[in-house]
Amino acid sequence: MAQHTLEVIVENSPGVLARVAGLFSRRAYNIERLSVGPTDNPETSKMDIVVNLEGHALEQVIAQLDKLINVIAIKEIVPNSAVPIVHDTQPDYQN
Amino acid sequence: MSQMNGASSLVASLEAAGVDVMFGIPGGAILPAYDPIFSSSIRHILVRHEQGAGHAATGYAQVTGRVGVCIATSGPGATNLVTPLADAAMDSVPVVAITGQVPSVAIGTDAFQEADIRGITMPFAKHNYLITDPADIPRAIAEAFHIASTGRPGPVLVDIAKDALQKMTEFKYPASVSLKGYQPKLAPDAQSITDAADLIAQSSKPVFYVGGGVIKANASRELMELAQLLGAPVVTTLMARGAFPDSHPLNLGMPGMHGTVAAVTALQKSDLLITLGARFDDRVTGKLSSFAVHAKVIHADVDPAEIGKNRFADVAVLGDLKHTIAALIPAVKVALGKNRPDLTAWLRQMNSLKATYPLGYDVPKDGSLAPQYVIERLGKISGPQTIFAAGVGQHQMWASQFVSYENPRTWLNSGGLGTMGYAVPAAMGAKVGAPDTTVWAIDGDGCFQMTNQELTTCALNNIPIKVAIINNESLGMVRQWQTLFYEGRYSNTSLESKRIPNFPMLAEAMGCVGLSCDRPEDVDATIEKAMSINDQPVVVDFRVTRDAMVWPMVAAGASNDDILIARETAPDWDSQEL
The missing domain is CATH 3.40.50.970 (Thiamin diphosphate (ThDP)-binding fold, Pyr/PP domains)
Incomplete structure (x- = not known):
């Protein structure tokens, strides 16, 4: 199964990592790798989440992640592609 | 703007949010809030157990369509709210829960009556807050009501540290709420409406699979118009009972584990499920791989994560159902104008099932009460x-x-x-x-x-x-x-x-x-x-007699095709034209 990387922009507020990790746990999905770091905007953080999921399961994870109020935008980094798929429903988002 | 303590700011915020009643029980950590509650215009109903406060808030919300509010103290008061909040999440009920928390300096020390209620409710609450700064109270309350009542409704918890209730602050209720990460979609895309209407106009065995979302969206009137326009049978799930009148000839009743033969069979034999605010729950689908195998699916819902979760949607319509159904009505009119399938045989089959297998029960022979x-x-x-x-x-x-x-x-x-x-x-x-x-x-x-x-x-x-x-x-x-x-x-x-x-x-x-x-x-x-x-x-x-059983029944994990109308008794399928 191909690994996919989700680049998730979240609000930089307490408990957000627990929300994201908890969602994966509750919906019975695995996180392969996770890193969290700052962005240029001090109000947001960026999570890079590597998952061993594709197709329907990947779509579900993205849809469920997007429901978290603190998740602002999700980009899917497609392997061997320079252009990310943007699952961003928030037009005002500035990275 | 005026100076007051966090507790007064909380109560003023609840008043500004339009709260007229709340259900709760005081305790140590929430005690500061109960002082301004005492003189507030909000009716506070003192319940006897916090679980009662939570379910009462749910009952209030389900009947009025407004946000139900419950309030409790920290620790056991808060954990007693867990069941009703999980309940409200599963049934998409707009509820705001306010809980007191131990003072911010004591958080994390296993203080008396400390429980991490934000952490505990995280897996199911639509959202939750831990407030330690009184200045954050009005914004948190405004956001909580906004989140609970819009999109797919759900429970939101606001946990407030005791010292945040006690400290002085400036009260300023936000005029509007804007959340970068939360912008629920109201109006569906025009293309999805056209696609749905086109599928409807190609279907000879359509059925409206109506879920609780229709009630949440106050879309019953729109549903009636659409159902009558198409003349297709309607099934109403357990959460949708009342969304479409039972007395209406197109209503086949409830589908699912204890649904009517007609409603269960309508879904099974359909070629198009017009799914409105329903979520393909296991109690409706039975064994998923054998559920409605010949049907295409239109799935209209306000929650994008429901679409395709359990069943692939041929056409997804994302948006508020009141808007969605209102948009479908003219689109279906146009589509049917070009091509109107004959539903007569389909309706005859379903009405035959409805007449042959009405809901019924055995009258106990010993004179006891059924x-x-x-x-x-x-x-x-x-x-x-x-x-x-x-x-x-x-x-x-x-x-x-x-x-x-x-x-x-x-x-x-x-x-x-x-x-x-x-x-x-x-x-x-x-x-x-x-x-x-x-x-x-x-x-x-x-x-x-x-x-x-x-x-x-x-x-x-x-x-x-x-x-x-x-x-x-x-x-x-x-x-x-x-x-x-x-x-x-x-x-x-x-x-x-x-x-x-x-x-x-x-x-x-x-x-x-x-x-x-x-x-x-x-x-x-x-x-x-x-x-x-x-x-x-x-x-x-x-x-009543203890031997009565609920029929019909599709056993857990079984296919809807194996519905039984009584113990070891299947409908006589051979006599039905299906």
């Missing part, structure tokens, strides 16, 4: 404006099956979480939200023993609900499964112990009128007597 008869009479005598709230189990299924629901927001139950004990406190909240309407809780004797303490609250606060205990002296649904799947080994399902407790006496002790009935010939007079008492809660102990 629970279904009691519930049927309750529905008939109290009429279609009455609000019914059920617990969970056999009585819940019978209350869904044998009461005719004609109006939305008249049927309350715990559909998703299956919370025994829901009925009495939910009925209490419903009656507070609709004081001029008759509210009946239809409860089991097992359920009733979990939350009946709220009858004291009802008696003392002029909330005259009526409770029908369908008393079969057992945990009836579990017993039914033991009968069917465990060779009648009734492990721990008998509640029988010489009529202990004595429910009418218990009711009287809580300031209610207690009645009992154990003969079919007394049912009408007993219900009428209960209906005549409107200044006090009434509890009727209907002592």
